[in-house]
Amino acid sequence: MASTVERTDEHVREYLIYRGFTSTLKHLDTEIKADKEKGFRVDKIIDQLQQLVHSFDLSGLKEYWLYLDRRLFCRLEDVYRSTVNKLRTSLYRYYVVNSIQVRNLDKTQEFFQKQALELQGQPEWRDWFILPFIPAPEQNSAFSPYFSRQWADTFLVSLHNFLSVLFQCMHILPFDAEVQRMTGITEENEELRQLLFALQTDSRDQRDGEETVHHKLPLYVQNMDRLGDTELDLVSSQRAISASTTPSRNFFSTFLPQGRRTPGKPTPVSSGSSPSQAAVGRKDTSSAQAAKPKEALQPKDSKAAGSQPSAGEVSSFQPQQSTNQNPRTKRIQDHEKERKELFSKPPQQVSPQTPERRAGEAGEAEPPPDVPGDAMEASCSGSGAAGAEGAALCAEQPFIKLSQEEYGEHHSSIMHCRVDCSGRRVASLDVDGVVKVWSFNPIMQTKATIMSKSPLLSLEWATKPDRLLLLGSGVGTVRLYDTDAKKNLYEMNIDETHPRILSLACSPSGSSFVCSAAALSRSGGAESAPRLPVPVSGQLLLWDTKTVKQQLQFSLEPEPVAINCTAFNHNGNLLVTGAADGVIRLFDMQQYESAMSWRAHDGEVYSVEFSYDENTVFSIGEDGKFIQWNIHRCGVKQSEQILPQDATGPFVLSGYSGYKQVQVPRGRLLAFDSEGQHVLTCSSYGGLIYRLTGGEPALERVLSLGGHKAPVVTVDWCSAVDCGTCLTASMDGKIKLSTLLAQKS
Numbered sequence: 142m143a144s145t146v147e148r149t150d151e152h153v154r155e156y157l158i159y160r161g162f163t164s165t166l167k168h169l170d171t172e173i174k175a176d177k178e179k180g181f182r183v184d185k186i187i188d189q190l191q192q193l194v195h196s197f198d199l200s201g202l203k204e205y206w207l208y209l210d211r212r213l214f215c216r217l218e219d220v221y222r223s224t225v226n227k228l229r230t231s232l233y234r235y236y237v238v239n240s241i242q243v244r245n246l247d248k249t250q251e252f253f254q255k256q257a258l259e260l261q262g263q264p265e266w267r268d269w270f271i272l273p274f275i276p277a278p279e280q281n282s283a284f285s286p287y288f289s290r291q292w293a294d295t296f297l298v299s300l301h302n303f304l305s306v307l308f309q310c311m312h313i314l315p316f317d318a319e320v321q322r323m324t325g326i327t328e329e330n331e332e333l334r335q336l337l338f339a340l341q342t343d344s345r346d347q348r349d350g351e352e353t354v355h356h357k358l359p360l361y362v363q364n365m366d367r368l369g370d371t372e373l374d375l376v377s378s379q380r381a382i383s384a385s386t387t388p389s390r391n392f393f394s395t396f397l398p399q400g401r402r403t404p405g406k407p408t409p410v411s412s413g414s415s416p417s418q419a420a421v422g423r424k425d426t427s428s429a430q431a432a433k434p435k436e437a438l439q440p441k442d443s444k445a446a447g448s449q450p451s452a453g454e455v456s457s458f459q460p461q462q463s464t465n466q467n468p469r470t471k472r473i474q475d476h477e478k479e480r481k482e483l484f485s486k487p488p489q490q491v492s493p494q495t496p497e498r499r500a501g502e503a504g505e506a507e508p509p510p511d512v513p514g515d516a517m518e519a520s521c522s523g524s525g526a527a528g529a530e531g532a533a534l535c536a537e538q539p540f541i542k543l544s545q546e547e548y549g550e551h552h553s554s555i556m557h558c559r560v561d562c563s564g565r566r567v568a569s570l571d572v573d574g575v576v577k578v579w580s581f582n583p584i585m586q587t588k589a590t591i592m593s594k595s596p597l598l599s600l601e602w603a604t605k606p607d608r609l610l611l612l613g614s615g616v617g618t619v620r621l622y623d624t625d626a627k628k629n630l631y632e633m634n635i636d637e638t639h640p641r642i643l644s645l646a647c648s649p650s651g652s653s654f655v656c657s658a659a660a661l662s663r664s665g666g667a668e669s670a671p672r673l674p675v676p677v678s679g680q681l682l683l684w685d686t687k688t689v690k691q692q693l694q695f696s697l698e699p700e701p702v703a704i705n706c707t708a709f710n711h712n713g714n715l716l717v718t719g720a721a722d723g724v725i726r727l728f729d730m731q732q733y734e735s736a737m738s739w740r741a742h743d744g745e746v747y748s749v750e751f752s753y754d755e756n757t758v759f760s761i762g763e764d765g766k767f768i769q770w771n772i773h774r775c776g777v778k779q780s781e782q783i784l785p786q787d788a789t790g791p792f793v794l795s796g797y798s799g800y801k802q803v804q805v806p807r808g809r810l811l812a813f814d815s816e817g818q819h820v821l822t823c824s825s826y827g828g829l830i831y832r833l834t835g836g837e838p839a840l841e842r843v844l845s846l847g848g849h850k851a852p853v854v855t856v857d858w859c860s861a862v863d864c865g866t867c868l869t870a871s872m873d874g875k876i877k878l879s880t881l882l883a884q885k886s
Contacts, residue, residue, distance in 0.1 A: 148320070183304045187297060194236050197248045199255065202236065213307060228303060230265055231296045237269070238287050241278060249273045335563075538843055539819065540830065540865075540881040545848050548876040550577050550587055554794070554851075555870035557808040560859040561602040566624060567868065568610055569876060570600050572804070576612065578624045581866070581878055589627045593620075598807070599642050603686070605651030613642025619656055621686070631689050639680050643807075646707040646716070648730075653692065655716060656682045659703035676721035676745070679703030683733070693733055697726070706748050706809075710755050715772075717758050719746025725760060727772060739776035742766060747789060748810040753817020761810045765789045767822075769839065780839035787825040792852040794872040804872060808855025812867075814883075815860035819843065821867055823853040827877065828869040846879045 150173065157166040186209075193202040206229060214225045233256070240248040250273050253260075260266040272278055279288040286292055548569075557570040566588065570576050576591035591597075591612070599613035603621075609630070612620040617640035621631040635642060639658035647654040659679040681695040681704050697704075703721040710716075715736075716728040723746060726738040742762025749760045757779055758770045765786060769779040790806040812821045820840070822829050827847040831840035851873035859866040867879040 183301055183308065186304060187301055190232065190300075191297075194232075194239055197236075197240060197245065199236070199248075199252060202232070206232065217307070224303065228300055230263075232300075233260075234269070234287055235293065235296060237272065238293075241272070242288065246273060338564075539832065539884055540844055541884060542844070542846065543880045543882050545846070545880070546581065546585060546878045547848075548577075548579060548581070548585060548878065549874065550579070551575065551874035551876070553874055554802065554804055554872040555808070555854060555874060555876065556598070556804075557600050558855050558857055558868050558870040558876055559600065559602055559809075560857050560866075560868065561607045562604055563607050564859045564866075565607075566602075567876075568600055568602065568624075569870060570597055571874060576600060576610075578610065585878075589624050591622060599645050601645035601647055601654070603647050603651060603654075604649050611645045611647065611654060613645050613656065614640075615642070616640050617642070617658065619645070619684075621689075633684065633689055635682065636680060639678065641703075643679070643703060643705055644707045646709055647686075648709055648713040649711060650713055652687060653683055653685050655707050655709075656684055657704035657707060657718070658682065659721075676702050679721070681707075681718065695728060695733070696735060698735065698738065705746055708750050710751050715751075715755070717749050717751065717772075719749040719760055719762075721745045723762065725749060725758065725770065727758070737772075737775040739770070741768065741770065747806040750809075750811060750813065753813065759811060759820070761789055761822075763789070767811075767839065780835065780837070782839040784822065785824070787852055788822045788829070790823075790854070792823075792854050792872060794851055802872065804854060806854065808870070809857060810855065812856050812858035814858055814865060821856045821858050821869075823856055823869070825852045826850075828853060828856055828867055828879070830867075844881075846877065848877045848879070849873075849875065851875070 150169075153169065154166065157163075157169065189205065190202070193205060210225070214221075217225070233252075237249060237252055240246075240252065253270055253273065257270075261270075268283060272284065275281055275284070278284045548567075551569065551571045553571045553573045553575075555569055555571050558567065559569075560567050565582065566578055566580050568576060568578050574593055574595075574597040576597060577587055578589040578591070579585065579587045593612075593614065595618065596615040597612055598615050601611045603609035603611060608623060608625045610622045610624055612622055614620070617635050617637050619633045619635055619642055620629050621633075622628070623630050635656055636658050639660050641659045641661065642656060643659050644657040645654060657679060658681075660677045662677050678701045679697070680701060681697060683692045683695070684690070685692050697720070700722075702724075704718045705721055706719040708717050709730075714730050716730055718726045718728070719741070720726065723740055723742040723744055724738055725741040725746060727736045728734065729736045741760050742764050744763025746760055746762050749758060751758055752769070756772060758772055760768050760770065761784065762768075765784050765788075766781055767784050768781045771777045771779050789810065790804070792804045792806070794802040794804075796802075810823055813819065814821075818833055820831050820833060822831065824845075827845060827849045829842060830844040830846070832843050833839065834841050846867060846869060849869065849871045851871040853869045853871045855870050857868040859868070865881050865883065867881060868876060869879070870876045
């Protein structure tokens, strides 16, 4: 009872603070301090009674007991009235005995004078009126038991137990049951989510195992169970063949305009459709064909013919549909009817400049300033005059943006934003050194706020257990923080000569982590200043998370240099790093030595990541290049593409009166989806999603997330469930969560 009342008081306080009712909050605090029930805490009530007894406040004692009787004891059944009377009698005797023990006879006589009318008719008090006149009552056989310590302790324990049982049986506020029910539901949902994730992972692994044959990788890589280059080409060709022969069964495609699905093909009309519906279908088809020349529609028709059933097949299947209709089929037909009526409305007028502007946008890596970042999505959701060209563009989109939410608890530019391996929590770090740990499922809620006297420069989630967070500072320390208990577990002193902890990477096994430490820059260590031409010195260290001790220091050839980014492969046997001297180094974590290194970029390396098959490494550098490297052939490029400056940094935010903020990249600049076929990058107005083509150009833009008013400086992609969540963090402290649905073909 006490815990529920205290929890309720806290909720009320938070609500009043949120609403700004400060005067009401002051009155609430005042009344809570003067609360006679003490928040239904038994220990507080016993303390209050003892304080009144020891201070000889007889009127206050009577008044307080009368309040408890009116408020609590009167709710009891009549059979418990005798117990309440016995406790009251013992309380008064406790008062009288205490006054005699401290030799305060005036208070003893005062008690009998004031209580004479009330007590003289009660048999249990008949012998007590002589008590003030006995020289040594503690030696009298009739009163000596009451002067023992054992009687006083027994009375207080009995009163304590009686009140405890009373409060447990009272159901004034059924908050305990509600809290237990919500806790049980939350735990059940978490177990079901974990089970769903495990089933999806097993299904994906089983599908990959059936489609591919694993090949043997180099000797220095052990237990590598990803796909190889040859197998990936085979799988890609098989997926392309199956996509061209198998009709799509995506449920969400029924909610999209007709142009999003196979364009240029008339919609088959079932036997149960009315003539008006058939006319509507012919009208949609004729308008789509009229929007594009006949020559351009021919390849579309041939492609659609390969993915749609023939007219004979449709007609042969119609009688079975009409005879075996169930409620679900009827609902689908009704929905199809409503959709056709909705999209049969006359198209909106579009200015003549729209096709040219859309064509220019499709050929640019970044939209012009007068075109918003969501122009592509807007053109896909429209119908009518946009024609078959917009429909064909939308049909190739691999994702649907279901929603976009904003987390705005930060008040300065974001440096890092990472999702834990389970997809339940997000940790974000801003340039002021404030870390926010928050969740977005089922609701967006801040779980913990971490503030430090020393500046924080990096963060990384531990893998086992995933509730732990590694925080790297600018004074040469790394903290291990428990996000559930909201406290620091350890604080490790890394190196005083290299105080800036630039990067952290935890091994998939969870037994160790890699720490990149760098010396102070010549500009005084300012993170927002441009990089120096000469890279500063640095170290790459391996620490044991169980013993909290340094295991070894990696050799950085040709000279010690600051490591900007680090990443493990799936089993922790390989570690790839990108340094300030533009060199990518690949380390064998079984031998703890460098396997290979090569000059990758003109300038610093900002981000490195393994590919899905882990046969290549992707990197983004200061020279603005996005490069794919073959790890089996040192320094060999597989693809290369120039990215816009707003995707690689330095990031610039301009304001009024000539204000300008410059920030060098610190967090991840690229993130892959669960299958490694698409990559998310930064831009000045939101995240951009590209498809990896494997040729020239290396990237093909497919979706713009948009939503930001300041440059995006770091990204992450959570694919723990089917509906992946893209995180894009910007210089104004805003973090956008875009929920995507993959369109399977």
